[in-house]
Each structure stands twice: as structure tokens, then as C-alpha cells.
Amino acid sequence: MSSKDIEAEVIRITDEGIHFRETGDFEAAAARFDEALQLDPSHAQSWYNLGVTLHDLGNREAALECYRQAVNHDPGLVNAWSNIGWTLLEMGEIEEADLLFEGAIDVDPDYPKSYVGKASICVLREDPDNARRYCAMALERDPMSLRAHQLLRSLVE
Numbered sequence: 153m154s155s156k157d158i159e160a161e162v163i164r165i166t167d168e169g170i171h172f173r174e175t176g177d178f179e180a181a182a183a184r185f186d187e188a189l190q191l192d193p194s195h196a197q198s199w200y201n202l203g204v205t206l207h208d209l210g211n212r213e214a215a216l217e218c219y220r221q222a223v224n225h226d227p228g229l230v231n232a233w234s235n236i237g238w239t240l241l242e243m244g245e246i247e248e249a250d251l252l253f254e255g256a257i258d259v260d261p262d263y264p265k266s267y268v269g270k271a272s273i274c275v276l277r278e279d280p281d282n283a284r285r286y287c288a289m290a291l292e293r294d295p296m297s298l299r300a301h302q303l304l305r306s307l308v309e
Contacts, residue, residue: 166184169182199219204235264294265290
């Protein structure tokens with residue numbers, strides 16, 4: 153199989169995995185992403201999708217490793233950087249999460265979820281002024297950001 157054929161097959165298998173994940177069949181999705189990675193262990197999008205799927209299955213540690221593999225193979229994959237931050241935040245690793253959200257903002261200053269992550273950390277640090285500022289930055293980039301709107305409402309209550 154040529155490298156072009158392998159790439160096409162990896163994309164096809166990854167797309168199938170995404171379909172399985174979207175329909176709630178996380179086990180089948182994970183199997184498809186694993187299969188894609190057997191063909192191309194450097195395919196960042198498959199690592200990212202496997203991470204999302206493992207997170208959906210409740211395995212944060214494995215998800216974190218997958219996200220890290222994704223950014224190792226594609227440092228510009230901002231959603232993987234941001235998901236590292238969100239996963240670390242869920243695990244109570246606030247300082248490291250903060251650094252990852254900063255890194256995600258450096259990779260793509262227009263990605264709103266990273267600003268929401270920073271706002272969430274500000275809420276945890278009881279810093280409502282900066283939380284509002286980061287929410288505003290997220291909403292500048294995505295006026296429909298549900299998380300940003302929820303955080304802002306929580307700061308008013």
C-alpha cells in the first residue's frame with residue numbers, strides 16, 4: 153500500500169470512528185481510532201479523537217495521554233491543547249491546566265474554549281474580574297459560547 157493509500161485509509165477509518173462516537177458507540181469508536189493508529193501512529197487527528205472517546209468512557213488518564221500524543225504529532229492542534237487543559241482541570245491540576253490554556257491561546261488566539269478555560273480557573277481562584285474578562289474574550293470569538301454564558305451567569309448569582 154502506498155503512503156497515499158495508507159493516508160486515505162486512515163482518514164476513512166477515523167471518519168468511521170467519529171461516526172461511532174457521535175452515535176454513542178464509544179467502544180466501536182475507540183477500536184476504529186486504534187485501527188487507524190496501527191496504520192499511522194503519527195496521525196494526530198486519530199490520537200485526538202481517541203482521547204475524546206476515552207474521556208467519554210471515563211478514562212481521563214488515557215485521554216490525557218492521547219491528547220498529548222496528538223499535540224506531539226501536530227503542535228497546531230489547538231483543540232487537543234485545550235482538551236489537555238480541560239482534562240487537567242477536571243483532575244484538579246489547576247496550575248498545569250492554566251499553563252495549557254495559555255499554550256492553547258498561543259497556538260490559536262481565536263479558539264474560544266481556551267478563554268473559557270482561563271475564565272473557569274479564575275472562578276476557582278475567586279477572581280471574578282478576570283473571569284469576566286476571559287468570558288468576554290471567549291464571547292468575542294464565539295458569541296454563542298454556552299460555557300461562557302453559563303460562567304457569566306454564575307458570576308452574577
